[in-house]
Amino acid sequence: MxxxxxxxxxxxxxxxxxxxxxxxGDYKFGGTSFxxxxxxxxxxxxxxxxxxxxxxxxxxxxxxxxxxxxxxxDLAIVCVAARLVPGILExxxxxxxxHVHILTSGFRESGLEEGKLLEEQIVAIAKDKGLKVIGxxxxxxxxxxxxxTAWGAIPGLSGSVGIISQSGGLTQRLTEYTSSLxxxxxxxxxxxxxxxxxxxxxxxxxxxxxxxxxIAMYLxxxxxxxxxxxxxxxxxxxxxxILWKGGESQAGAATAASHTGAMSGSQKLWQAFYRQTGxxxxxxxxxxxxxxxxFSLLTAPAGHGVFLIGGGGGNSVAxxxxxxxxxxxxxxxSEPTMDFLSRSVPTAxxxxxxxxxxxxxxxxxxxxxxxxxxxxxxxxxxIIVVDRLIPRMAYHFPDLADPTPETIAYLKNRQIVKPTVxxxxxDGGDPELADMGARLRAKFCRAGIPAFPSARRAAxxxxxxxxxxxxxxxxx
Amino acid sequence: MxxxxxxxxxxxxxxxxxxxxxxxGDYKFGGTSFxxxxxxxxxxxxxxxxxxxxxxxxxxxxxxxxxxxxxxxDLAIVCVAARLVPGILExxxxxxxxHVHILTSGFRESGLEEGKLLEEQIVAIAKDKGLKVIGxxxxxxxxxxxxxTAWGAIPGLSGSVGIISQSGGLTQRLTEYTSSLxxxxxxxxxxxxxxxxxxxxxxxxxxxxxxxxxIAMYLxxxxxxxxxxxxxxxxxxxxxxILWKGGESQAGAATAASHTGAMSGSQKLWQAFYRQTGxxxxxxxxxxxxxxxxFSLLTAPAGHGVFLIGGGGGNSVAxxxxxxxxxxxxxxxSEPTMDFLSRSVPTAxxxxxxxxxxxxxxxxxxxxxxxxxxxxxxxxxxIIVVDRLIPRMAYHFPDLADPTPETIAYLKNRQIVKPTVxxxxxDGGDPELADMGARLRAKFCRAGIPAFPSARRAAxxxxxxxxxxxxxxxxx
Numbered sequence: 001m002x003x004x005x006x007x008x009x010x011x012x013x014x015x016x017x018x019x020x021x022x023x024x025g026d027y028k029f030g031g032t033s034f035x036x037x038x039x040x041x042x043x044x045x046x047x048x049x050x051x052x053x054x055x056x057x058x059x060x061x062x063x064x065x066x067x068x069x070x071x072x073x074d075l076a077i078v079c080v081a082a083r084l085v086p087g088i089l090e091x092x093x094x095x096x097x098x099h100v101h102i103l104t105s106g107f108r109e110s111g112l113e114e115g116k117l118l119e120e121q122i123v124a125i126a127k128d129k130g131l132k133v134i135g136x137x138x139x140x141x142x143x144x145x146x147x148x149t150a151w152g153a154i155p156g157l158s159g160s161v162g163i164i165s166q167s168g169g170l171t172q173r174l175t176e177y178t179s180s181l182x183x184x185x186x187x188x189x190x191x192x193x194x195x196x197x198x199x200x201x202x203x204x205x206x207x208x209x210x211x212x213x214x215i216a217m218y219l220x221x222x223x224x225x226x227x228x229x230x231x232x233x234x235x236x237x238x239x240x241x242i243l244w245k246g247g248e249s250q251a252g253a254a255t256a257a258s259h260t261g262a263m264s265g266s267q268k269l270w271q272a273f274y275r276q277t278g279x280x281x282x283x284x285x286x287x288x289x290x291x292x293x294x295f296s297l298l299t300a301p302a303g304h305g306v307f308l309i310g311g312g313g314g315n316s317v318a319x320x321x322x323x324x325x326x327x328x329x330x331x332x333x334s335e336p337t338m339d340f341l342s343r344s345v346p347t348a349x350x351x352x353x354x355x356x357x358x359x360x361x362x363x364x365x366x367x368x369x370x371x372x373x374x375x376x377x378x379x380x381x382x383i384i385v386v387d388r389l390i391p392r393m394a395y396h397f398p399d400l401a402d403p404t405p406e407t408i409a410y411l412k413n414r415q416i417v418k419p420t421v422x423x424x425x426x427d428g429g430d431p432e433l434a435d436m437g438a439r440l441r442a443k444f445c446r447a448g449i450p451a452f453p454s455a456r457r458a459a460x461x462x463x464x465x466x467x468x469x470x471x472x473x474x475x476x
Numbered sequence: 477m478x479x480x481x482x483x484x485x486x487x488x489x490x491x492x493x494x495x496x497x498x499x500x501g502d503y504k505f506g507g508t509s510f511x512x513x514x515x516x517x518x519x520x521x522x523x524x525x526x527x528x529x530x531x532x533x534x535x536x537x538x539x540x541x542x543x544x545x546x547x548x549x550d551l552a553i554v555c556v557a558a559r560l561v562p563g564i565l566e567x568x569x570x571x572x573x574x575h576v577h578i579l580t581s582g583f584r585e586s587g588l589e590e591g592k593l594l595e596e597q598i599v600a601i602a603k604d605k606g607l608k609v610i611g612x613x614x615x616x617x618x619x620x621x622x623x624x625t626a627w628g629a630i631p632g633l634s635g636s637v638g639i640i641s642q643s644g645g646l647t648q649r650l651t652e653y654t655s656s657l658x659x660x661x662x663x664x665x666x667x668x669x670x671x672x673x674x675x676x677x678x679x680x681x682x683x684x685x686x687x688x689x690x691i692a693m694y695l696x697x698x699x700x701x702x703x704x705x706x707x708x709x710x711x712x713x714x715x716x717x718i719l720w721k722g723g724e725s726q727a728g729a730a731t732a733a734s735h736t737g738a739m740s741g742s743q744k745l746w747q748a749f750y751r752q753t754g755x756x757x758x759x760x761x762x763x764x765x766x767x768x769x770x771f772s773l774l775t776a777p778a779g780h781g782v783f784l785i786g787g788g789g790g791n792s793v794a795x796x797x798x799x800x801x802x803x804x805x806x807x808x809x810s811e812p813t814m815d816f817l818s819r820s821v822p823t824a825x826x827x828x829x830x831x832x833x834x835x836x837x838x839x840x841x842x843x844x845x846x847x848x849x850x851x852x853x854x855x856x857x858x859i860i861v862v863d864r865l866i867p868r869m870a871y872h873f874p875d876l877a878d879p880t881p882e883t884i885a886y887l888k889n890r891q892i893v894k895p896t897v898x899x900x901x902x903d904g905g906d907p908e909l910a911d912m913g914a915r916l917r918a919k920f921c922r923a924g925i926p927a928f929p930s931a932r933r934a935a936x937x938x939x940x941x942x943x944x945x946x947x948x949x950x951x952x
Contacts, residue, residue, distance in 0.1 A: 082824060104824070105824035105825040106823055106824030106825075109789075110823045110824065112823060115823075137825075165790070166790070167788075167789055167790025167791075167793070168789075168790070169787075169788035169789060169790050169791055170788070170790035170791065170794070171790075173904075176904065176906070177903075177904040177905060177906075180904050180905035180906035180909070181904075181905035182905075218790060220790075220793060246790060246793040246794055246797065247793050247796075247797065248797050248801075249796060249797045249800030249801055250800060251796035251797070251799065251800040251805070251806035252793050252794070252796040252797035252800060254796070254806075255792050255793045255796040255806075255827070255831055256793045258789075258827040258829065258833075259789035259790065259792065259793055259827065259833070260789065283797070283801075284794065284798070284930070284932060285794070285901070286903055286930065289904070311645075312643075312645035312646070313585075313643055313644075313645060313734075313735035313736065314641070314642070314643020314644070314645050314646035314647075314694060314696075314722060314735065315643075315645055315646065316731050316735065317643070317696060317722040317723050317728050317731045317732045317735055318646070318722055318728070318760065318761070320723075320725060320727035320728040320730070320731040321722065321723065321724050321725045321727070321728035321759070322760070323727065324725030324726060324727040324728060325724075325725055325759075329727070330727035330730075330731075347582055347586045347588065347591075348558065348580070348581035348582030348586065349581040349582075349613075351731070351734040351735065353734065355731055357734075357735070425761070426910075427653075427762055427929060428649075428652065428653040428656050428657075428765070429653065429656035429657035429658075429914065429917060429918050429921055430652070430653075430656035430914070430918070431911055431914040431915045431918055433656070433914075434902075434910050434911060434913070434914030435907060435910060435911045435914070437910070438905070438906070438907040438909075438910030438911070439907045441905060442905050442906070442907055445905055453903060454760070454762065456760060
């Protein structure tokens with residue numbers, strides 16, 4: 001099924017939205033939750049709660065059924081019990097309401113014959129009446145710029161990321177996570193069992209969408225592997241496509257069958273998929289968000305030479321190992337850089353070189369800026385990583401001034417020609433430390449400067465960035 | 477050089493400590509920092525600051541030189557400039573002060589001829605006079621039960637972990653990290669350039685130490701690989717030995733040469749080392765602490781079947797993948813367990829099985845206890861992992877009561893027969909979330925229940941635990 005621009009408009013930017021199955025009581029889940037969250041998020045369109053027994057729900061006029069509505073809504077959000085869903089779909093079709101998100105669970109994924117039959121009914125009705133059905137068993141569309149934020153980060157942050165996912169929970173988390181880091185979402189969709197609309201339908205439209213620069217997907221199944229391969233390959237040539245495949249392992253695949261009723265496909269098939277499409281392979285929420293951040297905020301690196309700036313000898317050794325393991329070089333610096341460093345770095349207790357082990361980079365924003373300038377001019381260097389070593393600071397120098405605002409101002413004013421990222425490792429069970437680290441990380445990220453919670457995660461995200469652009473160059 | 481029990485006593489449990497090279501001014505680094513921190517940490521012995529120009533420093537009587545002291549100190553902490561160190565060592569020997577920690581840097585690791593010669597002088601004096609020298613270029617011994625905490629977590633938490641490390645910074649961090657998680661350290665030593673005493677000397681004594689149950693090492697170099705192999709193999713049969721080898725990669729090895737003047741040895745050599753000794757291989761601070769936590773708090777698992785308890789469909793799929801990838805099984809549950817679950821778990825929106833996707837486990841401590849009891853009785857299950865899913869809670873159910881105290885009470889009162897751990901993933905750039913997650917994690921850990929910040933890190937730590945005990949059983 002190909003989605004038209006009108007379909008995209010109705011699904012992601014609806015004005016009139018019917019929520020079918022909203023409780024009148026205190027029950028705050030399902031349809032009620034969707035209605036509440038849309039109100040909280042400031043949805044600018046008109047909401048129509050449907051409940052045969054209510055006059056008014058949460059300050060809104062309620063309607064007994066779809067036929068009683070004064071308009072044909074753009075989008076229906078169906079939250080009634082599974083056995084009632086086919087009837088509601090018939091009602092939708094009868095008034096010409098063609099765009100339907102089914103929140104309800106209890107279909108094929110239940111493993112029960114009854115659920116399987118109900119899902120087959122949904123597919124048959126959709127086919128017969130031309131309904132564009134999202135789900136069932138999913139959270140549906142999400143679009144902060146349209147105020148369509150019934151779940152996830154509310155009201156959400158509008159930006160240039162597109163998300164296509166079979167898991168409602170993981171999609172919620174993704175929107176919250178990226179939003180906290182100052183990275184906005186243009187369109188996200190959780191599509192669950194994929195009974196009618198599948199990943200390929202959404203990927204096709206997001207690939208063409210000029211507002212979207214990076215696409216992240218979480219998939220548990222695929223109906224037409226060849227089609228996904230073709231569409232993903234084409235999309236990835238236009239913009240980075242990141243795929244987290246849930247159910248890669250045997251146990252994961254078995255769980256996926258209970259989650260979205262999905263057959264996961266073999267590991268070999270997916271390996272071939274990544275190889276042939278060039279799609280970026282991630283395996284966890286953190287890796288997915290780290291890659292989104294790198295692709296959203298950084299330009300293409302010219303090479304794989306990394307300049308590691310930080311403090312601490314063991315830390316410098318460990319960071320060299322980490323970047324080397326991810327395929328990066330930590331090359332010797334050029335003569336002008338070394339001249340400056342050997343003049344300014346003491347021989348005892350520091351290391352003048354790459355990595356640079358020099359505490360002053362940590363507390364003196366001007367000095368750090370001088371070192372960064374040298375890195376930007378150094379032909380051996382394509383990427384710069386600055387470590388912030390929060391943990392020791394927290395214990396040993398709590399009173400020092402924080403040079404972060406100056407550093408952020410410097411980086412924002414300069415036209416940065418080489419990817420520059422920060423690492424702020426604040427893990428360690430100490431809540432105060434975690435809090436300091438998270439705040440510092442958020443400061444950088446919200447200013448558009450990627451900051452990762454460990455060298456390993458920075459190196460992995462930069463590897464994804466480097467590989468994507470290397471492949472793009474080769475295929476030019 | 478073999479250390480005797482008297483040496484151990486003098487190094488880790490000294491009563492009289494001379495700090496040589498303490499400033500009288502505002503300068504707070506080097507010897508002054510050591511003196512200050514020992515005072516702050518409540519060192520119960522007697523401190524002797526040495527400074528030729530001072531009468532009193534920080535409320536303590538100062539002495540012009542070692543010869544003027546009223547007693548022979550147990551331990552000297554040498555903080556004077558590198559070129560003065562050989563003279564100080566001669567002074568130590570002349571009064572019979574044989575245990576010396578050299579904080580000072582600027583020796584072999586500087587890469588300069590002068591530094592190399594100075595280090596050779598140190599070695600020669602130590603050999604000639606029988607000095608037990610720790611360092612140079614290191615933080616020296618640390619022992620919370622003796623109040624010897626001049627660095628790291630101060631005053632520190634006494635416990636059963638032993639740490640042997642060439643990096644001062646990483647050792648500080650390790651003691652802070654474990655201490656924050658409620659895991660105490662018995663003895664730690666940062667030994668830098670290893671000019672005289674080497675890792676093997678410390679490993680030998682920590683292996684025999686009845687107060688130590690787990691040993692963690694960070695090494696950049698080794699002087700006698702065959703000796704280390706023999707000692708590590710024997711030590712690892714008595715208690716788990718964890719090794720983080722800094723400088724595994726080419727770039728890391730080059731950095732290690734500038735850090736501790738060390739030649740790192742080939743990767744192949746180290747692979748053979750791990751295989752032959754059974755020592756647990758870790759590659760980062762987080763992995764090291766996670767392994768320490770698992771070995772310190774958990775008993776041997778009988779098998780590799782894991783019961784994953786949590787909520788969220790996509791999350792359950794992802795966790796299955798994660799544990800499968802680390803070599804664990806996520807097996808079907810026994811009939812009594814499934815009977816209970818199919819009665820209590822709704823068919824729509826949840827998954828009754830392994831993994832268990834059931835929100836009630838999250839908010840209802842009694843229900844979780846019932847599920848855990850079934851897991852403890854289930855013969856397919858050897859390990860239980862409970863996910864806490866902090867991130868969605870923070871956004872969607874901020875008002876729910878926290879069942880953590882009841883859950884901790886239940887686990888502490890029960891004699892736990894199967895390793896049981898929690899995962900609390902609070903990463904995501906949102907400082908409030910990070911704070912909530914870190915606090916929750918600390919609550920569990922400080923109660924002696926391991927809690928990890930991601931499923932991946934839990935799985936990796938449990939894999940180390942499982943492999944260690946499997947090897948132990950085979951060699952019995």
